[in-house]
Every structure is written in structure tokens, then in C-alpha cells.
Amino acid sequence: MxxxxxxxxxxxxxxxxxxxxxxxxxxxxxxxxxxxxxxxxxxxxxxxxxxxxxxxxxxxxxxxxxxxxxxxxxxxxxxxxxxxxxxxxxxxxxxxxxxxxxxxxxxxxxxxxxxxxxxxxxxxxxxxxxxxPLAGLTAYQLLTRLDTGKDDTVLVHGAAGGVGSFGVQIARALGARVIGTASPRNHDRLRELGCEPVQYGDGLVDRVRALAPDGVSVVADFVGGVLDVTQAVLAADGRHASIADPNVLGAHGQWMWVRPIGSDLTELAKLADSGQLKxxxxxxxxxxxxxxxxxxxxxxxxxxxxxxxx
Structure with a gap:
């Protein structure tokens, strides 16, 4: 050899x-x-x-x-x-x-x-x-590019997925309130992460509006195909981005792909060591x-x- x-x-x-x-x-x-x-x-x-x-x-x-x-x-x-x-x-x-x-x-x-x-x-x-690294950075870079902070209510599309579950935890660590879409079998796990889960599918807009009557200030789309929902629940001055749908560019949103940035990954390491990211x-x-x-x-x-x- x-x-x-x-x-x-x-x-x-x-x-x-x-x-x-x-x-x-x-x-x-x-x-x-x-x-x-x-x-x-x-x-x-x-x-x-x-x-x-x-x-x-x-x-x-x-x-x-x-x-x-x-x-x-x-x-x-x-x-x-x-x-x-x-x-x-x-x-x-x-x-x-x-x-x-x-x-x-x-x-x-x-x-x-x-x-x-x-x-x-x-x-x-x-x-x-x-x-x-890849999934964590994807969530971190999208949320920080949208200036997510303690005054925000964030809707995470695909909250139980690989990227979405990091997004929930990172948004919480940034001080935001988090609402996340997921199938019912994942709701208990999302609650453990500090998320308010809602079932996706028919009636999703009404379910999100019931939790956030004035709309959400940030939408993080990790699944694609949900731009209509995003626009229906986003507050007038809200920000949104997607990793899966280029059509957000025509709706005043950002279309993102994760970048290999070691300093961002170091920030995720700090969140892990502080117990805020699993x-x-x-x-x-x-x-x-x-x-x-x-x-x-x-x-x-x-x-x-x-x-x-x-």
C-alpha cells in the first residue's frame, strides 16, 4: 500500500x-x-x-x-x-x-x-x-443576512429538515421568536428546540396568521415552492430569503447559496459549546x-x- x-x-x-x-x-x-x-x-x-x-x-x-x-x-x-x-x-x-x-x-x-x-x-x-458545517452555515448565513434579531418573529419553512432544524436553533439563539412548518410527527421535537410548530398544507396561512396576526418579520425558506405563503404572512416591512427558489428575487427577497466561511463556522461552534445548538x-x-x-x-x-x- x-x-x-x-x-x-x-x-x-x-x-x-x-x-x-x-x-x-x-x-x-x-x-x-x-x-x-x-x-x-x-x-x-x-x-x-x-x-x-x-x-x-x-x-x-x-x-x-x-x-x-x-x-x-x-x-x-x-x-x-x-x-x-x-x-x-x-x-x-x-x-x-x-x-x-x-x-x-x-x-x-x-x-x-x-x-x-x-x-x-x-x-x-x-x-x-x-x-x-454545510447545513449549519446555510441556516446561519441566511438568518444573519436578514439581520435576524431579538425583535423578530421568524417563520421557518421546513423547520424539521436538516437545515431547518439548525435554522430554528440559530434564530432562537439570535433572540427571535420562531414559528416553523412541519408535519405533526415532528412537532414535539420542534417544541423542544423552542419553536412554535404549524402543519404545512392547506390552511397554513391562516395557522401562521393566528400565531402572528400582524405578520412575521422574517421568513427563512429552506424547501422552495412556498413563495405564495411567504408573501401572505410577511409583514409590510418584512425580509425573506430562500435557498431553493430563485423566484424570490422578483418578490424583493434574496436567493442564497451557502459560502465556505470559517469565521461563520466558528460562531456556530460557539453556539454548540454554549448549549444553544445541537x-x-x-x-x-x-x-x-x-x-x-x-x-x-x-x-x-x-x-x-x-x-x-x-
Whole structure:
């Protein structure tokens, strides 16, 4: 077994889980401003298998073979040139997206720009730390871009989902009142997070208006297809954004995609260590079973993150 190669899951063409295979690939190069992370855990996100299916081909350059995965927790193995803020052995986590799709986190090692890294919070294990970056940053960046604060009432569309459950907790930590849409089976869990749950579907506008007669001041859309509801419940001076519906741009809203910003991730780590942010892990798979992890994520019914553990 060569020291110049590593175990990885990869694919050479677009497709379903059948194109994903275990292989050996060259160790990643570590450019200036990057670090080499020895992967302990990597989390699965829907974007991973959507990329594998070709869903982002018109948006990002893809260099085959592709190692999927953008979420990671692990230790710093080696430093690139000019990375004084980290040291070998540091425990870190990252949303490790780069400008092109190629070397991801479903591998023994991954190179990560230092700007995307944060130190792993002491309160989270490796699995939980891997499950936080992409989904947590998505919620945090949307809510902070909307200047969410203690005077706000926030409606979270998809409050029980992976991003939405972080959104509920982060909005609460920012001091806001939170109303969240979810199916009834998830209402008790949302109440535990400090959310006032409402069932989605017919009558949703009336149910939200019953809780917030003057309208809500912030709407965080993590599901898409709900712009009509957003407009019906938003106060006259309210703000809204979506990660799933570009049509919000024509309705004075913001359309967002998460950015890999280590300083934002550090803020999430602080929330975790202060007990204001919990990460739930639903299932854990070994690296060789990444296809099964993808298949479970595609079903969309797990109440928590799906994690690959090395």
C-alpha cells in the first residue's frame, strides 16, 4: 500500500449510486493557504448525490474522478505554505467546497482552504462536528443576512429538515421568536428546540396568521415552492430569503447559496459549546458503504444527519 495514495469513494461519470466505487487515489496536493485534513467523519448532504447525477453540470466545473462530500471533521495532517493560524494535530471541521468539483471528503484525506476551516467545538464528537458545517452555515448565513434579531418573529419553512432544524436553533439563539412548518410527527421535537410548530398544507396561512396576526418579520425558506405563503404572512416591512427558489428575487427577497466561511463556522461552534445548538446524527456508515448512505439520504425521512465514518 503506497504512502502516496489513499482510500476514497469516487465516480468517473454521472449517474446514480451504481457509479460510486471504492478506489485508491493519489494523496491531495496542499496548495498555499490550504491544509491537509485527515478525515475522521464526513456528512452526506443532498447536494452530494445531486452533483453525482449531473444536476450541477451547468453551474460548476467537474473534474473526474470525483470524490464526493463537502462536510468534514478531522485533524490537521499537514500545512500548506502560509497557514499560521493552524498547527498539525489541530481538531477541525469545515464546509470544504472549492471552486470546482473534484477532491471531496469521502476519503482518508482532503485538502481544505484555511479560510473554510474552524476548530471543532469541544462539545461535539467527530460525527456531530461533521454534520454541522454545510447545513449549519446555510441556516446561519441566511438568518444573519436578514439581520435576524431579538425583535423578530421568524417563520421557518421546513423547520424539521436538516437545515431547518439548525435554522430554528440559530434564530432562537439570535433572540427571535420562531414559528416553523412541519408535519405533526415532528412537532414535539420542534417544541423542544423552542419553536412554535404549524402543519404545512392547506390552511397554513391562516395557522401562521393566528400565531402572528400582524405578520412575521422574517421568513427563512429552506424547501422552495412556498413563495405564495411567504408573501401572505410577511409583514409590510418584512425580509425573506430562500435557498431553493430563485423566484424570490422578483418578490424583493434574496436567493442564497451557502459560502465556505470559517469565521461563520466558528460562531456556530460557539453556539454548540454554549448549549444553544445541537447536532443530531441519525445513521453512521463506513466509507465502503457510502452508496447506502446516499440511498438513505435520498429517501429524505431521517431525523438527523447521515455520516460517513473512517
Amino acid at each position: 503506497s504512502e502516496d495514495t489513499m482510500r476514497a469513494m469516487a465516480y468517473d461519470e454521472y449517474g446514480g449510486t451504481e457509479v460510486l466505487r471504492e478506489t485508491r487515489l493519489p494523496m491531495p496536493k496542499v496548495a498555499p493557504g490550504e491544509v491537509l485534513v485527515k478525515v475522521r467523519c464526513a456528512a452526506v448532504n443532498p447536494v452530494d448525490w445531486k452533483i453525482m447525477a449531473g444536476g450541477l453540470d451547468g453551474l460548476m466545473d467537474v473534474l473526474f474522478p470525483v470524490v464526493p462530500g463537502w462536510d468534514v471533521s478531522g485533524t490537521v495532517e499537514r500545512l500548506g505554505i502560509d497557514v499560521p493560524e493552524f498547527a498539525v494535530g489541530d481538531e477541525v471541521m469545515a464546509y470544504a467546497r472549492k471552486d470546482h468539483v473534484h477532491g471531496g471528503t469521502f476519503a482518508e484525506y482532503v485538502s481544505v482552504p484555511a479560510r473554510a476551516l474552524a476548530r471543532k467545538p469541544a462539545s461535539l464528537g467527530w460525527r456531530e462536528a461533521a454534520g454541522l 447536532v443530531t446524527v441519525a445513521e453512521t456508515f463506513p466509507l465502503a458503504d457510502a452508496a447506502a448512505a446516499f440511498a438513505l439520504n435520498q429517501e429524505g425521512h431521517t431525523a438527523g444527519k447521515i455520516v460517513i465514518e473512517l
